[in-house]
Amino acid sequence: xxxxxxxxxxxxxxxxxxxxxxxxxxxxxxxxxxxxxxxxxxxxxxxxxxxxxxxxxxxxxxxxxxxxxxxxxxxxxxxxxxxxxxxxxxxxxxxxxxxxxxxxxxxxxxxxxxxxxxxxxxxxxxxxxxxxxxxxxxxxxxxxxxxxxxxxxxxxxxxxxxxxxxxxxxxxxxxxxxxxxxxxxxxxxxxxxxxxxxxxxxxxxxxxxxxxxxxxxxxxxxxxxxxxxxxxxxxxxxxxxxxxxxxxxxxxxxxxxxxxxxxxxxxxxxxxxxxxxxxxxxxxxxxxxxxxxxxxxxxxxx
Numbered sequence: 469x470x471x472x473x474x475x476x477x478x479x480x481x482x483x484x485x486x487x488x489x490x491x492x493x494x495x496x497x498x499x500x501x502x503x504x505x506x507x508x509x510x511x512x513x514x515x516x517x518x519x520x521x522x523x524x525x526x527x528x529x530x531x532x533x534x535x536x537x538x539x540x541x542x543x544x545x546x547x548x549x550x551x552x553x554x555x556x557x558x559x560x561x562x563x564x565x566x567x568x569x570x571x572x573x574x575x576x577x578x579x580x581x582x583x584x585x586x587x588x589x590x591x592x593x594x595x596x597x598x599x600x601x602x603x604x605x606x607x608x609x610x611x612x613x614x615x616x617x618x619x620x621x622x623x624x625x626x627x628x629x630x631x632x633x634x635x636x637x638x639x640x641x642x643x644x645x646x647x648x649x650x651x652x653x654x655x656x657x658x659x660x661x662x663x664x665x666x667x668x669x670x671x672x673x674x675x676x677x678x679x680x681x682x683x684x685x686x687x688x689x690x691x692x693x694x695x696x697x698x699x700x701x702x703x704x705x706x707x708x709x710x711x712x713x714x715x716x717x718x719x720x721x722x723x724x725x726x727x728x729x730x731x732x733x734x735x736x737x738x739x740x741x742x743x744x745x746x747x748x749x750x751x752x753x754x755x756x757x758x759x760x761x762x763x764x765x766x767x768x769x770x
Contacts, residue, residue, distance in 0.1 A: 469496070469497070469498045470496065470497060470498075471494070471495070471496040472494070472495040472496070473492060473493075473494055474492070474493060474495075475490040475491065475492055475493065476490060476493075477722070477746075477748065478490065478748075478757055478759060479720065479748045479750065479755045479756070479757050480720075481653055481689065481718070481755075482651055482652045482653065484525055484527070484533065486527045486528050486529070487525055487526065487527060487528075488526045488527060488528055489526065491522055491523040491524065491525050491526075491535060492522070492523045493520060493521065493522045493523070493538075494519075494520070494521050495518060495519070495520045496518070496519055497516060497517050497518030497519060497542075498516070498517055499514055499515070499516045500514065500515050500516075501513060501514035501515070501546075502514075508551055508552040509549070509550070509551050510549070510550045510551075510552075510558075511547075511548070511549050511550075512546075512547070512548045512549075512550075513545070513546070513547050513548075514545070514546040514547075514548075515544070515545050515546075516542075516543070516544045516545070516546070516566075517541070517542070517543055517544075518541070518542040518544075519539075519540075519541050519542075520538075520539065520540055520542070520650075521539040522535035522536075522538045522539060523535065536571050536572055537570065537571070537572045537574070537575040537576050537581075537652075538570075538575075538650065538652060539570065539571040540568050540569060540570040540571065540581070540582075540650070541568070541569050542566055542567070542568045542569075543566060543567050543569075544564060544565065544566030544567075544585075545564070545565055545566070546562060546563070546564040547562070547563050547564075548560050548561070548562040548563075549561050549562075550593070556594060556595040556596045556597070557592060557593070557594060557595075557596070558592060558593045559590075559591070559592040560589075560590075560591060560592065560593065560603075560605075561588075561589070561590055562588070562589040562590075562591075562605070562607075563586075563587070563588050563589075564585075564586070564587040564588075564589075565584070565585065565586050565587075566584070566585045567582075567583070567584050567585070568581075568582060568583050568584075568585070568650075569582055570582055575652060576652065577652070577653075577654040579615045579617065579618060579654065580613065580614040580615040581613065581614075581615070581618075581650065582613070582614045583611050583612060583613045583614065583658075584611070584612055585609065585610070585611040585612075585648060586609070586610055586611075587607060587608070587609040587610075587625070588607045588608055588609075589605040589606070589607035589625075589627065590605060590606060590607060591603055591604050591605025591606065591607075591627070592604065592605075594630070598633060599632065599633045599634075600630065600631070600632050600633075601630070601631050602628070602629045602630035602631050602642075603627075603628070603629055603630075604626075604627070604628040604629075604630060604644075605626070605627050605628070606624070606625070606626045606627075607624070607625050607626075607627075608622070608623070608624055608625065609622065609623065609625045609646065609648055610622035610623075610648075611648045611657070611658060613657060617655070618655075618656075618657040619657050619690060619691075620657070621648050621657040621658040621660060621690050623660045623688070625646030625662070626644050626646060626662070627644055627645055627646060628642055628643060628644035629642075629643055629644075630642040630643075636671075637670060637671045638668065638669070638670050638671075639668070639669045640666065640667070640668050640669075641666070641667040641668075641669070642664075642665075642666055643663075643664070643665045643667075644662075644663065644664045644665075645662075645663050646660070646661065646662045646663075647659075647660075647661045648660060648661075649661055649687075651689060653689065653691070655691045656689050656690060656691040657690045657691065658690060659687050659688065659689055659690070660687070660688040660690060661685060661686070661687045661688075662685060662686055663683065663684070663685035663722075664683065664684050664685070665681060665682065665683035665684075665724075666681070666682050666683075667679060667680070667681045668680045668681075674732070675731065675732040675733075676729070676730070676731060676732070677729070677730040677732070678727070678728070678729055679726075679727065679728040679729070679730065679742070680726070680727055680728075681724070681725065681726040681727075681728070681744070682724070682725055683722075683723070683724040683725075684721075684722065684723055684724075685721075685722040686719060686720065686721045686722065687719070687720045687722070688717055688718075688719050689717055689718040689719075689720075690717055691717055691718075716751065718750065718751065718752050719750065719751050720748055720749070720750045720752075720755075721748070721749045721750070722746065722747070722748050723746070723747040723748075723749070724744060724745065724746045724747070725744070725745050726742055726743060726744035726745065727742070727743055728740060728741060728742035728743070728763075729741050729742075735769075736768060736769055736770060737766070737767075737768060738766070738767040738768075738769075739764075739765075739766055739767075740763075740764070740765045740766070740767060741762075741763065741764050741765075742761075742762070742763040742764075742765075743760070743761070743762055743763075744760070744761045744762075744763065745758070745759070745760055745761075746758065746759045746760075746761065747759075
């Protein structure tokens with residue numbers, strides 16, 4: 469089981485204008501799977517359920533608007549086949565199919581956002597003498613929508629989760645992910661997001677861990693392209709005019725850097741602090757921003 473509490477980034481065109489604060493959204497769910505080994509060959513089947521729900525939006529004039537049309541349930545199934553070619557190295561092929569069902573049939577702009585997704589990955593897992601563990605994969609994903617006015621969202625994807633234990637004091641983590649996310653913009657099918665991050669952990673003591681992070685990501689808002697004379701504002705933020713009489717989907721590039729400190733009170737209680745700087749740069753004028761964030765958290769584990 470897992471749970472995530474977050475917000476859209478401040479520059480997202482999915483947000484309404486005039487908000488007093490960014491509405492929170494909650495994503496939670498569970499996975500259940502079964503695996504069977506045939507000597508070196510393994511086959512694994514997993515079923516998953518995930519729920520995403522948004523708070524109401526509150527505006528500076530005191531009014532509120534429901535975001536019920538953004539709430540949805542996702543049901544998915546994954547089948548993976550892998551074969552251990554070398555000790556600790558296990559290439560795999562994986563296929564995932566899912567369906568998203570929204571709380572309302574139509575969103576606030578009159579679009580039917582229910583959709584079906586299909587994703588294929590080819591990659592390998594690693595477990596090399598405990599100094600390198602994790603997996604890396606590349607593939608292709610697509611999502612088709614009930615509303616014929618929404619174009620299919622598709623593209624190459626990459627995923628990775630690697631941990632390199634450089635020595636007794638230093639650990640390097642590489643993470644990469646790709647998602648086909650939802651959008652509220654009229655005419656925009658969804659958002660193809662890709663993220664890559666590197667994290668270095670250094671143990672000053674066994675109970676005091678310092679962390680340095682770097683991240684990069686980009687969001688592509690897939691919509692209908694038009695002639696270069698049409699402006700981004702006329703299309704609700706989904707398309708930007710490009711010199712030379714052509715146009716392109718909106719692309720936001722996100723950069724982040726952060727430092728943190730973790731104090732392990734005991735095996736079950738950790739206290740964590742982090743300072744993070746974020747930047748967004750877009751091919752749409754007027755939406756770039758920089759943000760500084762201070763986080764303080766507690767981790768409980770058994």
